[in-house]
Amino acid sequence: MTSETEKTTLRIAVAQLNPTVGDVAGNLAKARAARADAATQGADLLLLTELFISGYPPEDLVLKPAFLKACRRAIDDLATDTADGGPGVIIGFPRQDETGRYNAVAVLDAGKVIAVRDKVDLPNYGEFDEKRVFDQGAMPGPVNFRGVRLGIPICEDIWGELGVCETLAESGAEILLSPNGSPYYRGKVDIRHQVVLKQVIETGLPLLYANQLGGQDELVFDGASFAFNADKTLAFQMSQFEETIALTTWKRQGGGWVCDSGPMSRIPEREEADYRACLLGFRDYVNKNGFKNVVLGLSGGIDSAICAAIAVDALGEERVRCVMLPYRYTSEDSLKDAADCAKALGCRYDIVPIEAPVTGFLSALSETFEGTEEGITEENLQSRTRGTILMAISNKFGSMVVTTGNKSEMSVGYATLYGDMNGGFNPIKDLYKMQVYALSRWRNQYVPPGALGPTGEVIPHNIIDKAPSAELRPNQTDQDSLPPYPVLDDILECLVELEMGTEEIVARGHDAATVHRIEHLLYIAEYKRRQSAPGVKITRKNFGRDRRYPITNRFRDRG
Ligand SMILES: Nc1ncnc2c1ncn2[C@@H]1O[C@H](COP(=O)(O)OP(=O)(O)OC[C@H]2O[C@@H]([n+]3cccc(C(=O)O)c3)[C@H](O)[C@@H]2O)[C@@H](O)[C@H]1O
Ligand SMILES: Nc1ncnc2c1ncn2[C@@H]1O[C@H](COP(=O)(O)OP(=O)(O)OP(=O)(O)O)[C@@H](O)[C@H]1O
Numbered sequence: 335m336t337s338e339t340e341k342t343t344l345r346i347a348v349a350q351l352n353p354t355v356g357d358v359a360g361n362l363a364k365a366r367a368a369r370a371d372a373a374t375q376g377a378d379l380l381l382l383t384e385l386f387i388s389g390y391p392p393e394d395l396v397l398k399p400a401f402l403k404a405c406r407r408a409i410d411d412l413a414t415d416t417a418d419g420g421p422g423v424i425i426g427f428p429r430q431d432e433t434g435r436y437n438a439v440a441v442l443d444a445g446k447v448i449a450v451r452d453k454v455d456l457p458n459y460g461e462f463d464e465k466r467v468f469d470q471g472a473m474p475g476p477v478n479f480r481g482v483r484l485g486i487p488i489c490e491d492i493w494g495e496l497g498v499c500e501t502l503a504e505s506g507a508e509i510l511l512s513p514n515g516s517p518y519y520r521g522k523v524d525i526r527h528q529v530v531l532k533q534v535i536e537t538g539l540p541l542l543y544a545n546q547l548g549g550q551d552e553l554v555f556d557g558a559s560f561a562f563n564a565d566k567t568l569a570f571q572m573s574q575f576e577e578t579i580a581l582t583t584w585k586r587q588g589g590g591w592v593c594d595s596g597p598m599s600r601i602p603e604r605e606e607a608d609y610r611a612c613l614l615g616f617r618d619y620v621n622k623n624g625f626k627n628v629v630l631g632l633s634g635g636i637d638s639a640i641c642a643a644i645a646v647d648a649l650g651e652e653r654v655r656c657v658m659l660p661y662r663y664t665s666e667d668s669l670k671d672a673a674d675c676a677k678a679l680g681c682r683y684d685i686v687p688i689e690a691p692v693t694g695f696l697s698a699l700s701e702t703f704e705g706t707e708e709g710i711t712e713e714n715l716q717s718r719t720r721g722t723i724l725m726a727i728s729n730k731f732g733s734m735v736v737t738t739g740n741k742s743e744m745s746v747g748y749a750t751l752y753g754d755m756n757g758g759f760n761p762i763k764d765l766y767k768m769q770v771y772a773l774s775r776w777r778n779q780y781v782p783p784g785a786l787g788p789t790g791e792v793i794p795h796n797i798i799d800k801a802p803s804a805e806l807r808p809n810q811t812d813q814d815s816l817p818p819y820p821v822l823d824d825i826l827e828c829l830v831e832l833e834m835g836t837e838e839i840v841a842r843g844h845d846a847a848t849v850h851r852i853e854h855l856l857y858i859a860e861y862k863r864r865q866s867a868p869g870v871k872i873t874r875k876n877f878g879r880d881r882r883y884p885i886t887n888r889f890r891d892r893g
């Protein structure tokens with residue numbers, strides 16, 4: 335006799351998939367394909383991630399009744415599928431009833447929605463803004479799935495202090511299954527492990543953590559789903575940055591449940607992890623927004639070189655066009671380095687000289703500018719001419735312009751509005767210059783899994799070794815107007831990531847006048863950053879949602 339309460343084995347397929355926000359039909363199709371796969375593998379249950387049917391984060395889309403209706407219809411359709419006796423499904427969806435609007439999960443089995451649970455703890459810090467669009471759910475109880483009492487805390491429910499996991503344990507949950515939409519930042523996998531371990535220790539229950547995959551605007555969801563058993567051992571670990579479904583087997587043992595099989599994948603570290611995040615975020619932005627190809631200005635400098643490498647790795651060389659736009663200050667070295675880089679990457683390389691258009695602008699302005707000194711205006715004209723030409727190529731061929739400014743220069747406003755700031759998306763927006771160097775060196779040695787680019791030195795070593803220069807006037811280098819990048823980056827990390835006081839930064843050995851100047855530049859460049867293209871979030875504090883400073887701001891920290 336097999337009664338449900340005697341169930342001793344549970345096979346859970348964990349689907350770490352890449353949904354698209356707003357593509358309800360596409361996400362439903364992905365859920366169905368995953369369920370078919372799970373059925374083939376003999377799973378009892380398919381676990382999908384937070385708000386899978388809408389894509390995460392759906393932001394203000396959930397304020398549209400038509401969108402919520404479409405999501406609900408998709409959940410009902412998927413529930414109907416489960417009448418076939420195959421795997422049940424846990425899937426995230428946004429829902430509304432007379433009491434409010436919720437970030438919810440549905441449990442589907444035997445042709446029906448057998449339970450719905452709402453997220454209690456709505457994150458409202460950093461990149462998250464969930465209190466804006468969702469109401470707090472009621473404290474959940476476990477769901478009885480084929481005789482097993484499952485606790486389903488949704489993402490922040492396992493991070494926060496509201497006691498959701500404890501409540502689930504006290505009300506009889508036997509396993510905790512947590513659907514997540516957890517974005518990448520450097521070192522996040524370890525942090526998630528610690529968060530989950532804390533809940534495992536507090537509840538005495540095993541916890542399965544399933545995370546979404548893929549880029550959504552500035553965020554990268556890196557997957558890396560895993561579980562800890564109640565004895566605090568890592569039961570399985572899925573890969574990071576890869577869309578995958580894994581079967582895990584759970585056994586009833588000594589009064590509790592133990593996960594005794596599942597994959598054990600390697601988690602990449604440091605440069606590899608950051609590079610792969612840039613790649614995935616860039617690829618998904620371009621593909622999910624329907625661009626067939628991209629174009630970028632390749633200057634012979636390191637920023638555009640690494641952007642070209644990321645673009646080729648993400649899209650393949652035939653979808654990337656590099657354009658060298660030389661002016662009279664462009665050196666022979668730059669011409670050679672840019673050509674070598676494009677050749678190493680195997681992508682199309684055009685040369686469009688800007689002497690004639692810049693001369694045209696200057697001649698049009700000659701009367702207006704009569705009696706004035708030549709300076710930054712004329713320098714910016716070079717950058718703006720390049721920006722205009724790249725946008726023309728974009729319009730003509732439908733290619734998205736890749737923006738190439740790193741976090742160091744975006745911090746201090748070292749970029750020209752409507753010039754090199756033109757473009758749709760920036761793969762290195764959240765990488766300081768020293769990190770750009772580190773990732774470039776790494777990429778010259780390794781090709782990440784799934785990358786479409788070639789092996790070998792794709793960023794010629796001369797580009798890495800030479801002094802960075804914008805070449806907007808003769809013999810110019812970045813260091814003429816900025817401190818050396820190791821110094822600049824340290825000061826910026828203190829100011830931006832750590833919100834340190836200037837006195838504290840000076841105490842680290844920096845020159846006070848330099849620290850004050852960098853702080854000033856950081857504040858006065860806020861207006862530029864507000865007009866800048868989105869780009870991949872890599873740090874805990876990107877210039878997007880994570881750091882929200884006023885543009886009009888007279889505060890300067892003088893101790
Ligand atoms: N608070 C504010 N709110 C709104 N608008 C404001 C503003 N402050 C200035 N502005 C406007 O912005 C204009 C100045 O901005 P913008 O025209 O961009 O020019 P600007 O910031 O003055 O100059 C661009 C800087 O970037 C450097 N650069 C350029 C290109 C490439 C690189 C590189 O190495 O990658 C470096 C260049 O050497 C220079 O230091 C002003 O003329 C004014 O109209
Ligand atoms: N001669 C050029 N040909 C093509 N694109 C250029 C050229 N000069 C600048 N650009 C574009 O403008 C961006 C800003 O470049 P700039 O040379 O001013 O300094 P940078 O920030 O050090 O970038 P890079 O390291 O790529 O040179 C470049 O990344 C590139 O996309």
Ligand SMILES: NC(=O)CC[C@H](N)C(=O)O
Nearest residue numbers: 457489490493515516517
């Ligand atoms: N979607 C969420 O609730 C995510 C919040 C959580 N702190 C995370 O970053 O993973």
